[in-house]
Amino acid sequence: MQKLEQLYEGKAKKVFKTDDASYYIVEYKDDATAGNGAKKGTIAGKGPINNRVTNHLMQLLERQGVPTHFVKELSDRETVVKRVEIVPLEVIVRNIAAGSLAKRLGVEEGTRMARTVLEYCYKDDALGDPMVNDTHILAMGWATEAELREIAALSFRINDILGATLKDAGLELVDFKLEFGRTPEGQIILADEISPDTCRFWDTKTGEKLDKDRFRRDLGGVEAAYAEVRRRLLGPEGPSQA
Ligand code: UDP
Numbered sequence: 001m002q003k004l005e006q007l008y009e010g011k012a013k014k015v016f017k018t019d020d021a022s023y024y025i026v027e028y029k030d031d032a033t034a035g036n037g038a039k040k041g042t043i044a045g046k047g048p049i050n051n052r053v054t055n056h057l058m059q060l061l062e063r064q065g066v067p068t069h070f071v072k073e074l075s076d077r078e079t080v081v082k083r084v085e086i087v088p089l090e091v092i093v094r095n096i097a098a099g100s101l102a103k104r105l106g107v108e109e110g111t112r113m114a115r116t117v118l119e120y121c122y123k124d125d126a127l128g129d130p131m132v133n134d135t136h137i138l139a140m141g142w143a144t145e146a147e148l149r150e151i152a153a154l155s156f157r158i159n160d161i162l163g164a165t166l167k168d169a170g171l172e173l174v175d176f177k178l179e180f181g182r183t184p185e186g187q188i189i190l191a192d193e194i195s196p197d198t199c200r201f202w203d204t205k206t207g208e209k210l211d212k213d214r215f216r217r218d219l220g221g222v223e224a225a226y227a228e229v230r231r232r233l234l235g236p237e238g239p240s241q242a
Contacts (some may be wrong), residue, residue: 048076050195084181169232174200
């Protein structure tokens with residue numbers, strides 16, 4: 001498959017067209033931003049780790065019946081994915097109160113909640129990704145009622161599958177962000193990434209943060225935390241294919 005012109009450059013990834021209209025190639029960068037671009041930096045080795053971790057988790061989800069955009073890992077930073085139209089929502093799944101929810105609702109970070117919380121934000125950097133509810137989404141036509149039902153059901157299933165996998169790796173899945181895409185046939189599938197950039201992972205025993213909060217909050221040990229997540233999920237550095 002041939003990599004053609006760049007379609008888009010985001011904060012952490014670039015997306016390229018290919019010679020097959022059904023597929024794109026994503027390329028993971030080491031660049032990191034936080035606070036909607038207010039804080040910028042580089043996390044050495046992040047691109048290859050997020051590429052590997054995302055592909056590993058997407059393959060695991062596929063095996064359990066969750067449709068994803070994953071097709072094939074091409075290199076340490078590049079992956080072939082299915083072409084989809086991204087639903088302009090960030091779907092946030094929360095098991096333990098942290099980050100913006102803890103702040104907004106005035107609860108201590110780490111508070112266990114009686115059930116899983118699902119939140120939607122409208123993907124728009126200029127607006128700062130405002131939180132919206134299902135009636136906004138339907139009113140604006142960002143997704144249909146059936147699509148939204150599917151997105152919610154898939155998000156809860158993904159939470160169950162990932163939560164169990166991470167628990168086995170000694171990691172608590174505190175919260176995470178998902179994005180979904182619409183295939184040309186109209187199927188809703190999981191897109192984007194699942195990595196320490198987009199999830200909060202806390203060590204089950206010590207509570208240590210092993211995710212992007214180390215960068216956001218200047219906690220140090222950022223690279224080591226990403227490498228630790230990779231090691232726990234995939235084992236010591238080895239062949240690049242799962
Ligand atoms: N998240 C993300 N991208 C965003 C916003 C949030 O991947 O643009 C992830 C974040 O890593 C965390 C979860 O979604 O795992 C919830 O984030 P929160 O709303 O607490 O925002 P934050 O505290 O990161 O600003």
